[in-house]
Amino acid sequence: MLQPRPTLGAPSPYTFPKPRRLRVGGGTVVAIDVPRQPYASIRLVQPAGGVNEPLEHMGVAALTNEALEDGVRGNSSLAPALERHGADWISRVTWDSFVTGVDAPANRINDAVSLFAEAVRAPALRPDDVVRRRDQLVERFWLEASVASTLAARAIGGQLFTGRYATPLSGGPARLQELTPEAVADFHAGSIAAVAGTLVVVGDLSDVDLEELGKTVFGDADPTPSPSTSAPGSAPGELPRIVVLDRPGSVQSALILAHRAPARSEIDLPRADGMSDVLGGMFTSRLNMELRERLGYTYGVGCRFDLRRDSGVFLLSTQVEAPTTAHSVTATLGEIERLQADGVTESELAAVRESNTVGLPVSYSTARSLAGALVEAVIHDLPEDHVDRLRAGFERITSEDLHEAAREYLHPRDSVVIVAGDAKEVAGPLEETGFGPVTVHDPETLWT
């Protein structure tokens, strides 16, 4: 009745589309044409992320980013203007970048970009609007932190770093509350309005004049300065340790194991990501198979590297039924230990190699994902064929490489385990794991 399982033929060779690149005024346009793609993704990348903020104005990038949505007429006027063109405002701040843009129907790119350019270069930034956005951001900080996984994630920086990274990207509620409309206006004038940046355009470009688009967005803004980096300091305190963020009555614990990692430019990505895939990056990873598919403790578990220009973080996160919290920690440590001791299997090696090579047409099957790869290249000064270089790196990878990466990049003894859960239930068993000292904190005292 059923056919035999088909044998896979050879995949077609994949090459990341070569972007068109042109200098326009003080900026650069990088574009990929995707004929028939009905939606286009347009992004402006500027080096004005959280790490570039003055310490006394932590959160100003996030607030400025938010305030741009008030548009050139103020009063939240940008989104409605874009909505009429079927376009969507896209914006985010990372530690290293300030990214704005639109997703728009291919036949409305020019209209949408005009509105977008105006909003980025000449927003009203009315004091009333900025104060409203600021107060909303502060309240939203606590709304979001009422979710256990968000609470735990926001505590990572303070456990691993001193300086800017010790406070969440948005600045934390206390610092955010101190920001003034003048601080936002200064940040915008100096780091956004005056800086040309790089414009990424992906979509059906048959009716698009890229040079004109560049002129519209860059105007007479100055060329983008090269960002400087220096490694951040480490947070004080004994390592490893366990930090419980008390959330009375939690039926689940949000659990994160985190430690410092090299910067983006200092890490060998195929080895590091490949190893991370085996440990927790894939559905079929060791941790997911153990914590979810064998023990039934969780709905899912994952791990990844969060890599910045000057440093990085390795983090492993899951949410487990409260009574299984301590055993989830020891089971996780056990999997790390096994990976470091024994390395990977041939089957795991093949999965890593194949998924990161033959899967590229799937990864880059949308305008958004293609634009995402270009944005990453801009932020980290990567060559335009960086996707192909990564693919080549994964094609060459060996099981020894992954084994070595597990020993080089995983440091459980230098980790902090953060648990957002019911301290009354989980602190005692966590002590008993012997992993390290356990301290309990009231989440409301973390960012005052």
Place this chain on the structure above:
Amino acid sequence: MATNGAVGQIGQFTLDNGLRLVTAPAATGQVAAVNLWYGVGSRHEVPGRTGFAHLFEHLMFQGSGNVSKGAHFDAVERLGGDINASTSTDRTNYYETVPEHALDLALWLEADRLATLREGMTQEVLDNQRDVVKNERRQRYDNVPYGTAFERILRLGYPEGHPYHHSTIGSMADLDAADLDYVLSFHERHYGPDNLVLTVVSDLDPGDVHERVKRYFGGIPAREVAAEAPDAALEGPIGGPFRETVTEPVPAPAVFLGYRVAPYGDREFDVMSLTSAILGQGQGSRLYRRLVVERGLANDDGGASADLLPFRYTPSLMLVSMIAREGVSGDELEAAILEEVAALADGVTEEELERARAVLERDHLQSVSTPGGLADSLGSHTQLFDDPGLVYTWPQRWAEISTDDIVAAAKRILTAENRLAVRFEPESQSETAEA
């Protein structure tokens, strides 16, 4: 968007066993998006068996006659493919996007679990996935603020015993009660090629795709007996106003309002889609402008405070929800929302209507702009309306609706009699201390 040309490129085939196949071209090369819509969802569940369609979705990844536990996921992940599944009231959806050369393998994996799932099912697998789903429930419902709002809304919106009275996640007690025999019979009753729409979006020739699908699925017999869904007929308004207030450790008061509207696919549903966009979708919407920007009563959700739950086989629900700002009570926020809802009956402008159309069209176009999204929409429109071409023509339905239509619908539908309200209130400090 060139709708006529696009509709013309849709391929439709029906196999002898009843399987409906839909094909369409992808915008980028070298990929194949495979999407399966089985016509079974939580509406097929009966009291005491809630959560079963969704639990079953998990079991479909746990091994079958020729594929061991987890190996389906493993095979697709190795290809760098996207893979997942979801369950709603009206269907269960399985999907994967793979590199084009792996289409045959994806089809075979899907055919295998359709034909032989019962051969691979064990008590151990059932026990494990029951635990996983219970953790999913904790993660999405029980351990997050306002997490139980949705199931409370359904309980108020649909009477006891009605197939839409419960949420797809089900209750912990019912999940505990699930037994292996029921798993096997559920597969037999609901999982047949005659209950399946299979969609493939790729650059391959439609005839070629048809041949491949015939090869892998053609030998699987249709169900001997097609399962019938419980009666979901429902007339008239909710019969409210109904209200439930929940005091929990939430960070701020929250208001959730629901109104019963026509089933998904009816013209009245389209009218209410536009109404909800005018009211609460986007930063140009009334609720955002009035309650977030001007009056500062509600938390900034970016303009996502109103939407429709699209139920095909029973009246749908229009939902309105907002979270209060600091110092604003739930009563004050609810009254302010109700004011804006009531104002719809006083009139809407052409400009508001145009903005609403643009917002809905944008969302629609974005959802079909990826291979996986297009495959999902084609499957949906075929399973629910037997017309995949609707994917490209759906926005035209909004073009014919006028401001008068919206005002008339608002007067008729957005009434106290047709309203449910779920309110969340934070525990006071003293209550917390006593607990």
